[in-house]
Amino acid sequence: MLQTSPYAPTRMRTWCLAPAALWLGIFAFLPLGIVVAISLTERGSPMTWAFTLHNYARIADPLLLTIVARSLWTACATTALCLAIGYPLAYFIVQRGPHLRTMLYFLTLVPLWSNSLVLTYAWMVVLRVDGVVDQAARWLGWLETQASLNWLYTPGAVVAGLVYWYLPFMVYPIYSSLEKFDWRLVEAAQDLGASRVTAFFKVLLPLTWPGILAGSLLVFIPALSNFVVPQFLGGAKTALIGNAIQERFLSQPQDWPLGSALALIVILLISLSIWAYFKFAHEGHAVG
């Protein structure tokens, strides 16, 4: 025992991995395998384990395809808006002095740690008929006394709720990449005759590209399958893929095979976006 370097493979340390591996194997990976298996079986009770691709064909139904397309569109819009709000915000925070910077950064993180259900509910209170937005509009004279803007239960409300939920995910990686950025590079570009806009596009943007990509991935992935926001802030016509999955499992009539197939479509879309992330990250690196 004395001669063993602490860096040699020691049996005890390897065994340390076993409990977590076992737990994740049984309660994370095995269940995912079950989802795959059930997506390949025919609907019915009791379950019959006969192999079929029928459930995937059933997704090619116009109603479900619309929902998938809407989810993609909503997640893209959410990502774009988070970037449009998050990048200038991170830029602003980085330019402050050390104390104010820490303070402002902390302020952007509080919503991340708060219960997202509660945050989404807050938007219901603000947007609903006779809600805070309606009252403000009436007070400003923009709206008749009994009228309402009717903003709740619209696609816009869903995107707003999603942006609210995921904005910190965008700010965090962009802030980290801006924090490491060497601002003398921008000065150098400007000394060499580049305008502020050129300096931004040729210097700052390429060098903070990894942060932008990471932030976009962190927003896009969860926004794609969120079902709480469309349930609270959306109407019948704003259901997303998460709602479609949830209904197959918790509403009558249940349809586990179709729900499982839809869940795997989500996994497929996420894998594609991760693949795109690595592809773009690599290309951005080659350019920068």
Added chain:
Amino acid sequence: MLLNALLAYTFLYVPIAVLVLLSFSASRYASIWGGFSLEWYAKLFHNPDISQALLNSLLIAVATTLLATVLGTLAALGLERLPDRQRASHYDTALTLPILVPDIVQGISLLLFFVLVFNGLERALGWRPTLGRTTVTIAHTAFAISYVAVVVRARLSGMDKSLEEAAMDLGADEWQVLRRITLPLIWPGVVSGGLLAFTLSLDEFVITFFTSGPGATTLPIQVWSMVKRGVTPEINALSTLMLVVSVVLVTLSVMLQRRR
């Protein structure tokens, strides 16, 4: 830039501020100010459903924290010492998977898993367990392990390895090194990992939604079903209390991570 940032912070904080303000309103309508009142908080404290949900949430969060902290810390210790870098990176990927897989997919996969296991038990033993606090704790632990392991690994990789080597050279065995040297050094990481697990479990909604069954309503599930019945000032008060707890927990964890 300043205007941009001001707008962004307005966007972030106006809904929260409005919610907190309205929770102290005397009006019966959730969106209307009707003078100051603590009525809704009083109502909240006398609602047995809410106390039960709070109890469920706390029991599940404490059990999850204990399980995930022990398992996650052990996993981090094991990963740090794997001889083969290649293999270690595979384990790393496997460990971060529960962070990447969407919560709804984790939720339905665990629901299917529990139902199949329960079916099997009923057939074999004639006894059928039900979804409840135990299944929720199992599910929460399955994702919290990953977060704890990531936090503890960060602490481990910043640790001065020569202290472990010195203890070994002086004749300490592996167990003594772990208990007397490594654990005390990474302890702040373990505590902040545990705090993270506690917060995540307390706030978790989606996975709980699929694995709790009717018997184990947690606070987020309680909020969900109250909102489904309609927006009320009582929900404003409950939401405000949950926000306060979140802010306290974040502040605590930030302070812990600063103390190096």
